[in-house]
Amino acid sequence: MTVTPIRVGWLILSSALFVLLAYTLQRTQFAGLLGLYFLAVWGYSLRVNSLPDTSTHPDRFLMAAAVLFRVLLLLAPPNLSDDYARFIWDGRLLIHGFNPYLYLPRSLVSSNLAEAANLTPDLFARLNSPDYFTVYPPLNQAFFGLAAWLGGDNLTASVIWLRVPILLAELGTIFLLPKLLQRLGRNPDLACLYTLNPLVILELTGNVHFEGVVIFFCIGAVWMLKEIKANSVNGAPEMSSLDVDSNLGNQAPEMTSLQTDSGTGARFPEMLSLDAPPANQRPKSPGGRIRALISSAILLGLAVSTKLLPLLGLPLLIRYLGWKRGLLYSTLVGIITGLLFLPFTSVELVQNVASSINLYFQKFEFNASVYYLIREVGYWLMGYNVIQTVGHWLPVVTLGGIGWLAFRARTLTYGIRLLLSLTLYFALATTVHPWYCTLLVAVSPFTPFRYPLVWSALIWISYATYQTEDYRENLWLTAAEYIAVLAVGLAEWWRYRQSKPSAMNQIGKKYIG
Incomplete structure (x- = not known):
């Protein structure tokens, strides 16, 4: 572990910035939020741009820093989000039966x-959507119930208990992500792109958003997938079902291999390796592969039971696992999710959740990109807000795009397809809160693209909306955010398409800072 005065200074400064941001400022204090946050991003930029191009072991000082930043926020009030109020509301309902x-x-x-379940007027006043049924999946509800039970009547204590599973999941990610990158033949220090990211630290641990739990379960699911070996034909060596070009090794910290269907007759003609096993390691037995598949599906089912968004990744996994294994895997994920929903199952549950999701796409608007352009065209042509119509079709376009990425974009690796799928989803969404971007940041280390890091820096300006009592957005700031992200993304894509596979590891590392 390398400790230098510069590193210690960065650690102290960053710790102070996170404490000030989490403990002292409200979301209405935009100038202070913006200034302190950009200072934190500047320090983060300097640190990740000084990462070595290759490394055999993760930097333990940076791992310890990532842990410290999160632990410092354990007692912080979630001043930038009021979602916690609905979490506690649902939890109190649950523990009272x-x-x-x-x-x-x-x-x-x-x-x-309400009186029986301790649903107080004060808690109700904090809710941001009191006229909508809850949409949080069952594992999330279990976390809510546990926090409400342990916190009792004390709202502050309940918030702290809400934070505990998120903090534990984030600590698990800090430990597991570098190991996964290392087993992919990539620089394990690339995990710092996620673990040290200010948006990730402040929004997940600080503001109590359960994307942190989702990310941990998804990384665990991918970790288990590396255990699955697919026997190829024609005497080709056994490979992982998500295979990597072993020629890259540790010399490709920024990029996994670009593989195309070479016509060799392999069962899975396009694969991104999670782990090319050493020569002295025996292949996994069929029983071991099945256990790994089931374990991975269980973990992804837990992710879906926390937030529904990981379902978008299933078409991509079907493409890489093959139809037989992919459908089996998807079925297992569905069974796990269904079992967790079982205690809540009723006709009303389906109707109520569906109605709230439908209203989400047709009424909520915040920090959108493509949708805002469509909305302005709708005002110009129709004279009214077209969200009631467009809100139905944007998810359909998103699913169509993900299907194309899964089954038609044959020259892209799994990591890139996943990143593009999430990007498409958020680009067409009517609502994009800052913490949504943390999912993109988590995928970035597995690809040569760094535009999610730029987005994670600029999406913070969406908090300008809360300066006004009626939450009026400054669309000039929104436009600036997306134009900058689009410019960086297109530049990276152009360089990616121009580069030869052997040189792709040089793409995109220095776009921040």
Whole structure:
């Protein structure tokens, strides 16, 4: 572990910035939020741009720093988000024996049930969507219930207990992500792109968003997939179902191999390796492969049961695992998710969750990109907001694009397809909160693209909306955010397409700082 005065100075400065941002500022104080955050991003930029091009072991000082930054926020109030209020509301319903999917908060606030479940007027006043049924999946509800039970009537204590599973998941990611990168033949220090990212630290641990739990489960699922070996034909060596060009090794910290269907007759003609096993390592037995497949599906099922978004990755996995294994894998994920939903199952659950998701796409608007352009065209042509119509079609276009990436974009690696799928989803979304971007940051180390890091820096300006009581967005700031991200993304894509596979590891590392 290398400790230098410069590193110690960066650690102290960054710690102070995170503490100030988390403990002292409200989201209405935009100038202070912006200034301190950009200072933190500047320090992050200097640190990740000084990472070595190759490394055999993760930097333990940086891993310890990532842990420290998160632990410092354990007692912080989630000043930048009020989602925690709905988490505790649902949790209190759950621990008092009521199904949180069946009740609208506004219909309960003055009822006897609210008194029985300790659903106080103060807690109700903190809710940001009291007229919508909850949409949080069952594992999330379990976390909510545990926090409400342990916190009791104390709102602050409940918030801290909400943060504990997120913090534990983030610590797991700090430990597992470099190991996964290392087993991919990549620089394990690339994990710092995620673990030291200010947006990730402040929004997940600081503001109590469960994307941190989702990311940990997804990384665990990918870790287990490396154990699955697919026997190829024609005497070709056994490979992992997500195979890598072993010629890259540690000399390719920025890029996994670009593989195309070479017509060799392999069962999985296009594969991105999670781990080319050493020569002295015996291949996994069929039983071992099945256990790994089931374990991975369980972990992804837990991710889906925390947030539904990982479902977008299933078409990509079907493409790489092959139809037989892919459908089996997807079925297992569905079974795990269904079992966790089982205690809440009713006709009303399906109707209520579907209605809230439908309203989400048709009513909520925040920090959007493509949708805002369509909305302005709609005002110009139709004279009114077209979200009621467009909101139905944007998810359809998103699913079509992901299907194309999964089954038609044959020259792209799995990591790039996943990154592009998430980018497409958020580009067409009507609502893009800052913490949504953390998922893109988590995928970035597995690709040559760094535009998610630029986005993670600029999406913070969306907090300018909260300066006004009516939450009026400054569309000039929104346009600046997306124009900058688009410019960097297109530049990286152009360089990616121009580069030869052997040189692709040189793409995109220095776009911040």
